[in-house]
Amino acid sequence: MAINEEPWDFNEEKESKAWKAACGEEIESITRNKTWDMVDLPYGSKTIGLKWVFKLKRNSDGSINKHKARLVAKGYVQRHGVDVDEVFAPVARIETVRFIIALAASNGWEIHHLDVKQRFFMEN
Known part of the structure; x- marks a missing residue:
């Protein structure tokens, strides 16, 4: 692994x-x-494996800002109706992002970038 590259698996980064x-x-x-x-x-039932995903977050000058690691489930091995009944992924579509940017531009609004590390709703 060359310097400043993202590893492909856990063995490369350990x-x-x-x-x-x-x-x-x-x-x-x-x-x-x-x-x-x-x-x-x-x-x-079969267990679902996990995989580490690594990403370098960079500053505008290209320098490294942060090392991010995510542990994700290999959900592609699931079978609908057997392992899972419902799938929900809260992501913004590019059309929605473009609409919001256009709306802000036409109204002279300021736009701020927010990097959400994780999103969980805690029940009280």
């Missing part, structure tokens, strides 16, 4: 302190937000 810290931060976030519950695997 010696880097910056990537280890990013992984630790992700695990801490998962634990703090109670993202997962440990349950017994239902009969006939």
Whole structure:
């Protein structure tokens, strides 16, 4: 792995302190937000694997701002109606983003960028 490149898997990054810290931060976030519950695997079901995804966040001058690591489920092995009944991914469509930018431009509004690290709704 060349310097300043994003690793493809955990084995490439395991010696880097910056990537280890990013992984630790992700695990801490998962634990703090109670993202997962440990349950017994239902009969006939298969476990879903996990994969680390690494991304370098850069400043406008190209320098590294932050190392980000995400632990994602390999959901493509799921079967609809067997492993999952419903899928929901809260993402903004590019058309919506363009509309908001056009609306702001036509009204002279200021636009601010917000990088949301994680989004969880906590029940009270």
